[in-house]
Each structure stands twice: as structure tokens, then as C-alpha cells.
Amino acid sequence: MVPLSQIWTVALYVLRQRWSGKRQYPLVLMLEPLFRCNLACAGCGKIQYPDHILNRRLSPEQCWAAAEECGAPIVSIAGGEPLIHQEIHKIVEGLIARKKYVYLCTNALLLRRKLNLFRPSKYLTFSIHLDGLKEEHDDSVCREGVYDVAVDAIREAVRRGFRVTINATLFVGANPKRVREFFDRVMELGIEGIMVSPGYSYSKAPDQEHFLGRERTKELFRDILRNRKKTWKFNLSPLFLEFLQGKIDYDCTPWGNPTYTIFGWQKPCYLLADGYARTFRELLESTPWERYGYRSGNPKCANCMVHSGYEASAINDTFGSWGGLWRTVRAIVRSD
Numbered sequence: 001m002v003p004l005s006q007i008w009t010v011a012l013y014v015l016r017q018r019w020s021g022k023r024q025y026p027l028v029l030m031l032e033p034l035f036r037c038n039l040a041c042a043g044c045g046k047i048q049y050p051d052h053i054l055n056r057r058l059s060p061e062q063c064w065a066a067a068e069e070c071g072a073p074i075v076s077i078a079g080g081e082p083l084i085h086q087e088i089h090k091i092v093e094g095l096i097a098r099k100k101y102v103y104l105c106t107n108a109l110l111l112r113r114k115l116n117l118f119r120p121s122k123y124l125t126f127s128i129h130l131d132g133l134k135e136e137h138d139d140s141v142c143r144e145g146v147y148d149v150a151v152d153a154i155r156e157a158v159r160r161g162f163r164v165t166i167n168a169t170l171f172v173g174a175n176p177k178r179v180r181e182f183f184d185r186v187m188e189l190g191i192e193g194i195m196v197s198p199g200y201s202y203s204k205a206p207d208q209e210h211f212l213g214r215e216r217t218k219e220l221f222r223d224i225l226r227n228r229k230k231t232w233k234f235n236l237s238p239l240f241l242e243f244l245q246g247k248i249d250y251d252c253t254p255w256g257n258p259t260y261t262i263f264g265w266q267k268p269c270y271l272l273a274d275g276y277a278r279t280f281r282e283l284l285e286s287t288p289w290e291r292y293g294y295r296s297g298n299p300k301c302a303n304c305m306v307h308s309g310y311e312a313s314a315i316n317d318t319f320g321s322w323g324g325l326w327r328t329v330r331a332i333v334r335s336d
Contacts, residue, residue, distance in 0.1 A: 001192060002235065003122045006101050013073045014319045024284055026072040027312045029100075030259040030270045033058040033091060034080040039107055041141045047080065054080075056262045060090040066260040067100055069280045076103045076127070076257075078270075083110040089117035096123040103127045105167060107141065108150035115157060125163040127195065128154055132168065133182050140171070151189065158190040165235045168196045172212055176223035183232050193235035197307045198244070200271045213303045214294075218246030228335050238331035239314035239324075240307060248317075248327070252293035252301065256312020258283060268292045270308040272300055 010027070017025040036054040037047045047054070058066075067075055075095050082088050083106050095102050105127045118124060131140040134147040157164050166186050170179065183194060198217040212220065221244040234241060242248045254269035264276035265283040269292070277283040293309075294301055317324040 001233065005122060009073050009101070010315075011319065014315060018319060024255045024289075026070050026256060026258050026280075027315060028074040028076050028257045028308075029067055029070045029072040030257050030308065031058075031063055031066060031075050031077050032079055032259065032261040033063055033077065033082060033085050033088070034262070036084055037079060037081040037107075038084060038109055039081070039141050039143060039146070053262070057085055057087075058091075058260075058262055060087050060094055063091045063260075064094045064098065066280075067095055067098060070258060070260070072100075072258075074101045074103065076105060078105045081107055081110070083114050089114075092118060092124060096121055099123065101125070103165070105129065107146065108153040109146065111153040112149075112156050115153075115160060115162070118162070120161040120163075122163070125165055125192065126157055127165050127167045128191075130166045130168055130182075130186065131170070132174070133178060133185065136174075136178065136182075140169075154186075154189050154191065164189075164191045165193050165195055166191055168194065169199045170196065170212065170220065171199045172216065174220060176220065179224050180229075184229070187231050187233065193233040195235045195307065198305050200304055200306045212305075214305060217244065217303075217305050221245045225335075236307060237311060237314045237318060238328050238335065239317055240311045241335070242327075242331050243310055243314060244305060250310050250313035250317070251295045252304065252309040253312035253316060254289065254292055254309055255284060255287075256316075257308040271304065271306060 014027070034057050035047055035049050037044075040047065077088075077091070082104055085091070088104075092102055092104060101123050103125045107129045111126065111128075128150055130147070130150055131137045137147040137150070138144050154164055154166075168182070186194065198212045225241065225245060239248060243250055252269075257270055258280065259266040259270045264278055265280055266273050267275040267277060267283060267287045268289065272292070277286055290296060292298055292301055294304070318328045319325070
């Protein structure tokens with residue numbers, strides 16, 4: 001279960017932003033200290049760069065400065081594969097010292113070997129990439145045996161007292177029954193919760209045929225989450241899960257999860273790279289936000305229902321009015 005201290009920190013942060021009249025504020029900093037990875041997943045659009053780019057790294061100081069400049073209470077360290085970074089433990093230590101809740105996203109191939117670099121903390125969660133049961137996940141990452149390595153690493157991290165979640169991306173062909181079995185299996189490992197989202201159709205991804213459209217996404221998640229089991233715990237807001245099922249409609253909140261990479265602040269979001277800003281303020285002030293999101297008519301956004309764009313919308317709805325809070329309560333009750 002997510003610690004109450006984290007829930008309280010995020011809730012107070014959102015309320016302070018709203019009370020101060022801010023319309024655009026970040027919830028989660030998406031920090032990419034490198035693009036290099038030790039896998040080549042067919043649905044990934046993050047690693048198709050030449051070697052001189054893949055060899056670049058953000059320094060710990062650059063990562064800490066981005067977190068301070070942005071001010072978001074949560075930092076999600078992605079990539080690439082963060083555990084390849086030789087100073088990843090220093091980056092994490094510095095963020096924890098700043099009382100940021102850190103989600104270190106990893107495919108777990110290096111996790112067991114590098115666990116000794118970290119200490120269990122309420123501020124640190126390992127978010128393990130698993131896209132399904134063994135057959136589905138190994139197929140998704142284009143390498144046999146990765147699922148078994150990840151499960152072994154999860155067990156060891158849980159045994160040592162670390163917070164662990166899994167991060168699953170679903171594509172065309174996902175079988176609702178198998179996904180439900182997958183949820184059962186990972187919860188039995190002792191993880192804190194599940195983050196699940198439809199895949200985004202990165203233009204650079206080698207496989208362009210298996211990304212879900214909006215209507216297929218809604219149908220799939222309705223089938224998966226129908227008669228939801230009480231043993232399933234999600235590391236997502238209740239209203240985002242309602243959104244995935246088509247029970248509520250949102251537009252994207254791209255500034256809610258700003259992305260900082262080796263190139264700077266990425267415009268407009270984690271999934272699209274239409275330029276870069278030198279500072280977070282410049283990102284907010286110079287990005288033509290009206291050109292993005294489902295309602296903008298931008299074809300790049302037409303089928304996106306990913307948590308990095310819509311989780312912030314759901315959280316803003318929860319804390320934006322009594323009606324939003326009531327919708328959240330009803331969603332929680334329906335899931336029980």
C-alpha cells in the first residue's frame with residue numbers, strides 16, 4: 001500500500017497549488033538521465049538514437065537541479081535503463097535527501113546485482129517493467145528469459161524491504177483473462193501495487209501495428225477490470241482507471257508530468273519530443289499547449305490514453321471540486 005505520508009504529501013501539494021491559483025503545475029517529474037538500454041523492445045520509442053547520444057548521461061547535480069526547479073513531489077526515473085547509469089545510486093540519494101518520492105523504473109535485469117547500492121526507504125520504489133505473464137512479457141521485450149529474471153529480482157527486493165510496484169503496458173492482442181491472471185500472479189509476489197496503461201504509438205518504435213486505439217483501449221480495460229478482485233492494488237488514481245474504461249472523459253494535462261532529459265526540458269510531454277526548453281519556466285511559457293491533447297485535434301494525440309498525460313487530469317479532478325471528490329469516492333466504492 002502507498003504510504004499515507006506520500007498520499008498526504010501529494011494531496012497537500014495539489015491543494016496548495018490550487019489555493020494559490022496556479023493552473024499549470026507538475027505532479028511527477030519524468031527524469032531520463034540516459035537513453036541507453038540493455039533491451040530493444042519493439043514498442044519502445046526512446047532508444048532509437050546514434051551511439052554518441054546513447055552514451056550521454058545527466059550528472060547527479062543536473063538531476064537534482066531539475067527536481068528542485070520543477071518542484072514536483074514525485075520523481076519517476078526512466079530512460080533507457082536507469083540502472084546502467086554508473087551514478088544512479090547518487091542520483092537517488094540526492095532526491096531522497098530532498099524528500100522526493102522516487103520511482104526508479106527498471107526492466108530488473110540488473111536489479112538483483114545492484115540492490116546493495118540502495119537502502120529501503122519510504123521515498124524509494126522500484127517500478128518493475130512487466131507487460132504480462134512470461135509468454136507475453138518476453139515477447140514484448142523481444143528476449144526470452146527476461147520475465148523470470150524480473151520476478152526473481154522482485155522477490156529479492158521485497159525480501160529486503162524495498163517498496164516495489166510493477167509497470168505494465170498493454171497492446172493489441174492483450175487477452176483480458178491472461179491480464180487478470182497476471183494481476184493475480186504479481187500481487188502474490190508481495191508488491192505494493194500495479195501501474196497499467198495502454199501503449200503509446202511512438203513514431204520511432206519498430207512495431208507500429210500493435211498500439212491500441214481509444215475505443216479498443218476502453219473495451220479492453222472494461223473487460224479486464226470487470227468484477228475487479230479486492231486483492232488487486234493499483235498505483236493509480238481511481239478516476240484514471242475510470243477513464244481507461246470510458247466511464248469518464250478527460251483531456252490531457254501534459255505539463256502534469258514534465259520530462260527532463262539530456263537535451264533539456266522536453267516539449268510538450270514524455271511521449272512527444274517537439275523541441276526542448278532550457279528551463280522549466282521556459283517550458284511552461286513557450287509550449288503551445290493548445291496544440292496538444294485529444295481535444296486539440298492533433299493526430300499525434302488522437303489515440304493516447306497514457307497515464308503520463310491523463311493521471312494528472314484525474315488527480316486534478318479529484319481535488320478540483322466537491323464533485324470530483326465525490327466521483328473519486330464512488331469509483332473506490334465500485335472497485336470494492
